[in-house]
Amino acid sequence: MTELLYLVAAVAFIVGLKQLSGPRTARKGNAVAAAGMFLATVVTLVELEVVSWRVIAAGIAVGAAIGAALALRVQMTAMPQLVAAFNGFGGAASALVAVYELDRTGGGFATETAVTVVLSLVIGVVTFTGSFVAFGKLQGIIAGRPMRLPGGQALNVALAATTAILGAWAAVSGEALPFWLALGVASIIGFTGVLPIGGADMPVVISLLNSLSGIAASMAGFVIGNQALIIGGALVGAAGLILTMQMGEAMNRSLGNVLFSGFGGGAVAVETAGKPVNRATPDDVAIALAYASNVLFVPGYGLAVAQAQHAVRDLAAALEKRDIAVGYAIHPVAGRMPGHMNVLLAEADVPYEQLFDLEQSNPKFTQTDVVLVIGANDVVNPSARDDATSPIYGMPILEVDKARTVVVVKRSLSPGFAGIDNPLFYEPDTMMLFADGKEAIESVLAAIDDV
Amino acid sequence: MTELLYLVAAVAFIVGLKQLSGPRTARKGNAVAAAGMFLATVVTLVELEVVSWRVIAAGIAVGAAIGAALALRVQMTAMPQLVAAFNGFGGAASALVAVYELDRTGGGFATETAVTVVLSLVIGVVTFTGSFVAFGKLQGIIAGRPMRLPGGQALNVALAATTAILGAWAAVSGEALPFWLALGVASIIGFTGVLPIGGADMPVVISLLNSLSGIAASMAGFVIGNQALIIGGALVGAAGLILTMQMGEAMNRSLGNVLFSGFGGGAVAVETAGKPVNRATPDDVAIALAYASNVLFVPGYGLAVAQAQHAVRDLAAALEKRDIAVGYAIHPVAGRMPGHMNVLLAEADVPYEQLFDLEQSNPKFTQTDVVLVIGANDVVNPSARDDATSPIYGMPILEVDKARTVVVVKRSLSPGFAGIDNPLFYEPDTMMLFADGKEAIESVLAAIDDV
Amino acid sequence: MQVGVPHQHTDTERRTPVVPDTVATMTEWGWNVVVSPGIGEPSGIPDQHFRDAGATVGEEAWRADLVLVVRPPSPHQLSELAPGTIVAGFLDPFVDVDTIGGLCVARLTGVALEAIPRTTLAQAMDALSSQANIAGYAAVILGSMESPRLFPMMVTAAGTIPPARVLVLGVGVAGLQAIATAKRLGASVYAYDVRPETKEQVESLGARFVDAVTVAADAGGYAVEVDESAQAAQHAALTEHVAAADLIVTTAQIPGRPAPLLVTAEMVSTMRPGSVIIDLAAATGGNVAGSRPDETVAVGGVRLLGPTNLASQYARDASRMLARNMIAMLERGRTDDHFVIDPEDEILGEATVVLDGEVLHPRSRELLEANRTANSEAAS
Amino acid sequence: MQVGVPHQHTDTERRTPVVPDTVATMTEWGWNVVVSPGIGEPSGIPDQHFRDAGATVGEEAWRADLVLVVRPPSPHQLSELAPGTIVAGFLDPFVDVDTIGGLCVARLTGVALEAIPRTTLAQAMDALSSQANIAGYAAVILGSMESPRLFPMMVTAAGTIPPARVLVLGVGVAGLQAIATAKRLGASVYAYDVRPETKEQVESLGARFVDAVTVAADAGGYAVEVDESAQAAQHAALTEHVAAADLIVTTAQIPGRPAPLLVTAEMVSTMRPGSVIIDLAAATGGNVAGSRPDETVAVGGVRLLGPTNLASQYARDASRMLARNMIAMLERGRTDDHFVIDPEDEILGEATVVLDGEVLHPRSRELLEANRTANSEAAS
Amino acid sequence: MSPEFIAGIVVFVLAGFVGLEVISKVPPTLHTPLMSGANAISGITIVGAVIAAGLAEGRFATALAFFAVVAATINVVGGFLVTDRMLEMFRKRPSRPR
Amino acid sequence: MSPEFIAGIVVFVLAGFVGLEVISKVPPTLHTPLMSGANAISGITIVGAVIAAGLAEGRFATALAFFAVVAATINVVGGFLVTDRMLEMFRKRPSRPR
Numbered sequence A, B: 001m002t003e004l005l006y007l008v009a010a011v012a013f014i015v016g017l018k019q020l021s022g023p024r025t026a027r028k029g030n031a032v033a034a035a036g037m038f039l040a041t042v043v044t045l046v047e048l049e050v051v052s053w054r055v056i057a058a059g060i061a062v063g064a065a066i067g068a069a070l071a072l073r074v075q076m077t078a079m080p081q082l083v084a085a086f087n088g089f090g091g092a093a094s095a096l097v098a099v100y101e102l103d104r105t106g107g108g109f110a111t112e113t114a115v116t117v118v119l120s121l122v123i124g125v126v127t128f129t130g131s132f133v134a135f136g137k138l139q140g141i142i143a144g145r146p147m148r149l150p151g152g153q154a155l156n157v158a159l160a161a162t163t164a165i166l167g168a169w170a171a172v173s174g175e176a177l178p179f180w181l182a183l184g185v186a187s188i189i190g191f192t193g194v195l196p197i198g199g200a201d202m203p204v205v206i207s208l209l210n211s212l213s214g215i216a217a218s219m220a221g222f223v224i225g226n227q228a229l230i231i232g233g234a235l236v237g238a239a240g241l242i243l244t245m246q247m248g249e250a251m252n253r254s255l256g257n258v259l260f261s262g263f264g265g266g267a268v269a270v271e272t273a274g275k276p277v278n279r280a281t282p283d284d285v286a287i288a289l290a291y292a293s294n295v296l297f298v299p300g301y302g303l304a305v306a307q308a309q310h311a312v313r314d315l316a317a318a319l320e321k322r323d324i325a326v327g328y329a330i331h332p333v334a335g336r337m338p339g340h341m342n343v344l345l346a347e348a349d350v351p352y353e354q355l356f357d358l359e360q361s362n363p364k365f366t367q368t369d370v371v372l373v374i375g376a377n378d379v380v381n382p383s384a385r386d387d388a389t390s391p392i393y394g395m396p397i398l399e400v401d402k403a404r405t406v407v408v409v410k411r412s413l414s415p416g417f418a419g420i421d422n423p424l425f426y427e428p429d430t431m432m433l434f435a436d437g438k439e440a441i442e443s444v445l446a447a448i449d450d451v
Numbered sequence C, D: 001m002q003v004g005v006p007h008q009h010t011d012t013e014r015r016t017p018v019v020p021d022t023v024a025t026m027t028e029w030g031w032n033v034v035v036s037p038g039i040g041e042p043s044g045i046p047d048q049h050f051r052d053a054g055a056t057v058g059e060e061a062w063r064a065d066l067v068l069v070v071r072p073p074s075p076h077q078l079s080e081l082a083p084g085t086i087v088a089g090f091l092d093p094f095v096d097v098d099t100i101g102g103l104c105v106a107r108l109t110g111v112a113l114e115a116i117p118r119t120t121l122a123q124a125m126d127a128l129s130s131q132a133n134i135a136g137y138a139a140v141i142l143g144s145m146e147s148p149r150l151f152p153m154m155v156t157a158a159g160t161i162p163p164a165r166v167l168v169l170g171v172g173v174a175g176l177q178a179i180a181t182a183k184r185l186g187a188s189v190y191a192y193d194v195r196p197e198t199k200e201q202v203e204s205l206g207a208r209f210v211d212a213v214t215v216a217a218d219a220g221g222y223a224v225e226v227d228e229s230a231q232a233a234q235h236a237a238l239t240e241h242v243a244a245a246d247l248i249v250t251t252a253q254i255p256g257r258p259a260p261l262l263v264t265a266e267m268v269s270t271m272r273p274g275s276v277i278i279d280l281a282a283a284t285g286g287n288v289a290g291s292r293p294d295e296t297v298a299v300g301g302v303r304l305l306g307p308t309n310l311a312s313q314y315a316r317d318a319s320r321m322l323a324r325n326m327i328a329m330l331e332r333g334r335t336d337d338h339f340v341i342d343p344e345d346e347i348l349g350e351a352t353v354v355l356d357g358e359v360l361h362p363r364s365r366e367l368l369e370a371n372r373t374a375n376s377e378a379a380s
Numbered sequence E, F: 001m002s003p004e005f006i007a008g009i010v011v012f013v014l015a016g017f018v019g020l021e022v023i024s025k026v027p028p029t030l031h032t033p034l035m036s037g038a039n040a041i042s043g044i045t046i047v048g049a050v051i052a053a054g055l056a057e058g059r060f061a062t063a064l065a066f067f068a069v070v071a072a073t074i075n076v077v078g079g080f081l082v083t084d085r086m087l088e089m090f091r092k093r094p095s096r097p098r
Ligand SMILES: NC(=O)c1ccc[n+]([C@@H]2O[C@H](COP(=O)([O-])OP(=O)(O)OC[C@H]3O[C@@H](n4cnc5c(N)ncnc54)[C@H](OP(=O)(O)O)[C@@H]3O)[C@@H](O)[C@H]2O)c1
Pocket: A299, A300, A301, A302, A303, A305, A306, A332, A333, A334, A335, A336, A337, A338, A339, A340, A374, A375, A376, A377, A378, A379, A380, A409, A410, A411, A412, A413, A414, A415, A416, A417, A418, A435, A436, A437, A438, D119, D120, D123
């Protein structure tokens, strides 16, 4: 019966993971997975022939208190490092379970079991130390930039080889010593593996470590002969791997690149003049749009250069189908000739009723959920309003910075006609989508179908 | 070791199924699955403590000969019924395995095993008889139209209930009789369940029976305690269910509707004046386009009515990205005013170099893989060329019927300006996509990304 | 066979019924073509191009077996032709009684492009369509020249210019092209026609249809006359759209009847000063009160133009299309190196309004008889 | 303060520097506006509308503190103004020596719209841009009227009409709008400018850029003159495009210099008869050999038009935009109910070419001095 | 329930999930080939049939086992072959005159 | 290898496939929440920790088991809670003035 209830828990994990990967169902998915976990724990407690309830109760109480406190207190911006820390604890737990078995048996396992003990020890401890290095980097305790180690990747290769040899020894010898040695060496790999990776790449690393902690749990399952651990761990291990690859893709980096290049120290393709920008992907923009109730497009010269007018019209139509109100705010000098935007939007058959000029647009922005700026720059530059030293101070602008979210589509941070920088790009509520205007809008359109 | 090799075979099945669901990888997927099957069979033969090789060798030889002959001889148009027949054999095999066990043991199973024996008997035999009824309907041996049975669905409910009761009896009694009775009653359900369903719905029914045969195999796996059967069967059972639902969706029918309505006797929404047309879905059109090397669009008045010019231009751009050559064949009197198509295509920024008039277009069609006719009718009507009694006999037309494949997008079979029927629509090489021009092209565009 | 193409240009006529391409075709057929000198000049075709295509350039264009014309020859010109000569081209056979009379008197054969049936099959010869098409385009270009308004919307540093509003009344061939052209220029376009199927056609060009009285067309696809109450309803529905328009183009015609009055003097008076009306139906009475053929009339600040032959403005392309229509028609009657008319032919038979001095077309006959009655009444 | 808007209409001038909207604004400021009667007529604005906005309609428009003009007043008109009067509008301050002289002699102040700097900040007052924009549109409409060709491609039963080919030379404000308008009408458009950044701009309108010599602009964004060898290279690259064109619109200007010659007489002679050239630079010498200001010259079958004030054709919208530019400029100098010029102001200071009889703008001063030298040389 | 039986259930459920998830949106043109391929996989019952045939003793049992093997083999061999035939069309056509 | 161990491998492979297939294309905004949720699930090792703690005898073993339970619980409880917090944003905003 226990096994079948564990199976139910496993099904809850599967369903939960599936739901977690869609925006509409994600919250429910999390709850389903949590329910599965609750079931698995309760089943274990009920079935258990307990020697001491005290330890269990104390452990759970302490752990729950710490976990809840951290989860509920930490600021939204610190989420990634928190996940890293939690993950580290997970790895530690798996390693501890294996250590416990090792301690209990003194190392006399059957070969195949010995292999799983080694694996859960090693993977668990790598996860543990690696996660806390990642945590430190993100939290600023350790420097975020990549740290060059003596020997570079050769060091890691050597450490990994040593661990493997120790593991093999452990598997055949039936002694405890090689297990302990493997544990020790592996705990170093967590440091030497993660320290050389830059802070910007940490999310990918954490995701990979997360996948590893799943494997560790699964191995621990083999060690203590428990299918719940095997299944749950394997699920997370595999799903985490897919997620890691997708995260790398979204950053345009392969996994190998992240792990072994050591260049991810915030090495963003675009020069941000030292100031940070929020780089968005088409999917981010699609989600922002899909959850808005009204959207204003602000076209500029870049729309004309990219010939993105048809794509924009298609996107607007897709939004209207979702009952999102759309409009176009046209600045008097957008483009390079009077009426430049009108020519293009008329060609794309945008109805005249959706076009608003400067006077009509500006009062709207405070009520606007998302403003999508496509290849406009000078005409949305807040320094024309705020900065008396700016050469364009006094020019009326479209005050898009008053909207809830601003998405700017352009190819880089380079300036427009007036040749001046635009503070809008560095606002916290601004997302920058760096791409050719037409391609960007087309990818957003493709992505919005999946939201 | 056997188990692990079976696991490898199972993995081959999984990979094979995944690849089978994408056009690019489908063939390879089939080969991978076949290799898995070969592995599973060989492993079984090697591990087996055989009493008689003769039976096995003979059985495999005979089966392989029959299967290969059927598979290689049958015409492409008879494929669906062939699949039905094969499926029937699969169901029969599972049932036979269970019968064999029943015969061997005389019915003295543990309860849970007895349940699986009943299930593999019942499901296997329903698959067997059901598949052959479907085969008969498609092959024309049994009338294709839905057959009303005395008592209607009540009969099926009664039969199912009887089987269930017999099954319960078998599970608890330890006697052989109820097994045999259940087998007998269930074999009737194959007839009474499928006979009332119309020929047009048969593909969905076959897919469902296919899913059932997977379950039967899985149950047989429980009976003889073989994990290869359990896994392989469960895979097919689940995958087949998803496929069945998708097929129903593609026909705009829910599964319940197909099984219990009895109305699927070729009830197509569009009146085809008795003549059959090939109704296509956007996905079919997308695949036809994606595998073409050149495509010509033929716009007509319907394109203007639907205002589909922007969508068509987008589709052309998507094709060009795949290195497919595109062009537009413009008939002199397409639309309702001279130059009507030009106005629209210019608005959508179609380059003039891609426009071909009648004299330029007609020599091209024989070299064209796919012609996509969007809301044109009279101007592609072959009777103007072939039928001296036609009121438009003698009018020059775009001879799209000379192309390899013609796709016609319009909302119905209703005639155009001249008010006459168009034989093009009933040609075997013509696919009809019935929808508003703009929506149709947009769905094709969406579908082409997935090919 | 001898084919003549005489010089017929006037202030409002700049077209030719042949272009070098079609001359070359006729030469290939073994026909001798004579064109008057300078005939291609407004179209930008030098005489040499006709010569290169095989034609003779000379003054004897009227002395031929087949004379191709772009407008009815004068009765005097007809009277000088040899009996049996075929005159083909625009002959205005349902309105111009002098030409029909002249053809009869001189025992000539008249093949009128206006009488080509408007069927799907005859479209290649349908010169009314090809020329109406150009006229629709021309009307909007002319209107945009005459208007003090820019047509496209422009949001600029010097303020926002709203799009001009264009109203097209009568959505046949010319009306549709007018809509398309005004849309291209960025105007906000409204249109109305009495035939209900035009609503879809108007919308297929991205313009808006004005919902007012609609009446199904006759069997030939032509509009029928509406009664007085329906006309009043039309006027009521159109009033606000007329008042809001910067440019109105009217093209409404009813074959064999005077053009329907769609814009009354009162409606014109509600228009903004500076607005422009182009009445393409001015020749048959006009759709707008006060419009006069080939004149510009100012009513308040509104200008009414009644151009009757706008297509001819675009002489090169109008001639090219007309010549294509003509050659398609000639090809239908060609046997070896001759042009033979079969009165039973569903297209050529219809188009041959007069055969060797005998009036064949019922509507031309009606016209002649009505005229005779009127004359004799006047005489008595 | 008294503001006068005198009547200045001629054959080629139909605009007004105020519209009722801007009159209302000035009235709100406490300014008294007097407009000459009939001033709004070509724009379709009746006098009553000006009255409704708060203006007086009367003949005393020249007797005011601030006179708004659409073209330079004659020296005689200037001489009758009270010293200290401000004259604002188009004054042609870098070419028209009589006006500058007249302003000095009468001790007037001249604020020239032509001298407004072309900066991002001053765009609302940039009347050169707003009027050039309209001129670009007008040139294409005029060209399409004059051409015997239809602009859009049309596949019809009477044959396929290929799109007209339009070549735009000089892609400033006017050139860009010309490109956009020709594209809208369906023509196949090619364009060339000497400034390299225009390539992207041309392509942003869907037209094709003709690759020939390009030279970076000066600091102000204006083109610089090219040397002779470069000019020869330009001509060579343009020759085939000129020969293929149905319509050419030229707009190339170099501030303070004669317009560059882009189309030679020889190139014109290669064009098809019936082709049309609109030379918007005719006033400053023309981009086309043989073009003359405000005249139509026929060269072979090609017609050369040199309109100098095309914007004025679209009087309503041209006036509307001009008036918006004007009011933006006036607002910049307004203090309470007065208009005060700060010679240090980066915009108004630049635009004030003459202040109380003293010439401030260096280019105007150069002009005067060159003229004096020439006069004294002629005298000696 | 025996541990093996329970293990079987676990495996059954997991394999079922794999089956559900492995098929995403399939284009209609592939419906029939996919069905046919899946059908061939369901011929895995051949393993059961072979085991039965290998062990069968007695006339009836042998006959049963023989027919089971025949039926399963038809399903497997025919199924994979026919699927491959159907899928022949998914080869990109080269540009060619017809 | 023991049959249980082999059964474990089978289950491991199948569960792995489910994990691979269950995640299709995930929008980047969900990357972090999904990672966090998956991470919480990997806390299933709590079951192992609890078993160990229930059976632990001796100081060292008890201490090990205690810390295992604490660590696993932090992972589970904290993980699910923080995921939920992150996902709060996925509620459709009503039209509202700001
Ligand atoms: N309207 C007129 O009459 C007129 C005339 C002359 C000058 N101007 C001036 O032009 C400016 C107009 O302002 P604006 O905001 O429209 O344009 P802008 O300030 O010139 O900025 C255009 C932006 O578009 C981006 N871009 C260019 N190509 C792109 C592509 N293919 N895809 C995506 N983005 C692209 C560029 O950034 P990336 O390079 O990073 O992509 C650039 O920053 C004003 O300064 C105005 O004064 C106007």
